[in-house]
Amino acid sequence: xxxxDLNRNPTNTQLRQFGLACLVFLPxxxxxxxxxxxTLEAANVPLLAGLAAFGLVVTIVALVWPRAVKPLFxxxxxxxxxxxxxxxxxxxxxxxxxxxxxxxxxxxxxGRDALQRKVDRQAKxxxxxxxxxxxxxxxxxxx
Numbered sequence: 001x002x003x004x005d006l007n008r009n010p011t012n013t014q015l016r017q018f019g020l021a022c023l024v025f026l027p028x029x030x031x032x033x034x035x036x037x038x039t040l041e042a043a044n045v046p047l048l049a050g051l052a053a054f055g056l057v058v059t060i061v062a063l064v065w066p067r068a069v070k071p072l073f074x075x076x077x078x079x080x081x082x083x084x085x086x087x088x089x090x091x092x093x094x095x096x097x098x099x100x101x102x103x104x105x106x107x108x109x110x111g112r113d114a115l116q117r118k119v120d121r122q123a124k125x126x127x128x129x130x131x132x133x134x135x136x137x138x139x140x141x142x143x
Contacts, residue, residue, distance in 0.1 A: 006077055007077065015067070018062060018072075018076070019060075020059055022058040022072075023056060024055070026051040026054055026055035027055060030047050031048060
């Protein structure tokens with residue numbers, strides 16, 4: 001399994017969707033990078049207008065001739081891959097430390113031993129009898 005599975009041959013539908021996304025997200029990225037101004041006086045109007053115009057051009061080209069935006073699509077995918085890798089790792093790290101670590105600490109404090117790992121010196125065996133499986137017919141009548 002490869003670490004990166006880059007779509008080097010996107011379909012025309014994917015390229016059109018990418019073009020439509022550029023129309024929305026390029027001005028949004030410009031607005032976010034300029035400090036999210038709420039008024040036109042505080043905004044960097046040339047940057048926002050330029051990104052909006054570029055997004056509009058990419059959208060029109062993607063709708064008319066989708067293969068022309070393929071290099072832009074692949075470049076954006078290459079740029080987004082490391083960001084996604086880092087964000088994914090951070091998300092898993094947060095889940096581990098904010099969910100599993102507190103649960104483990106609580107279980108340790110209350111003495112829960114779900115795997116029954118305590119050593120019993122008087123036990124002759126750790127074998128626990130289990131119920132015999134039912135017949136195959138019971139699988140057809142589950143309820």
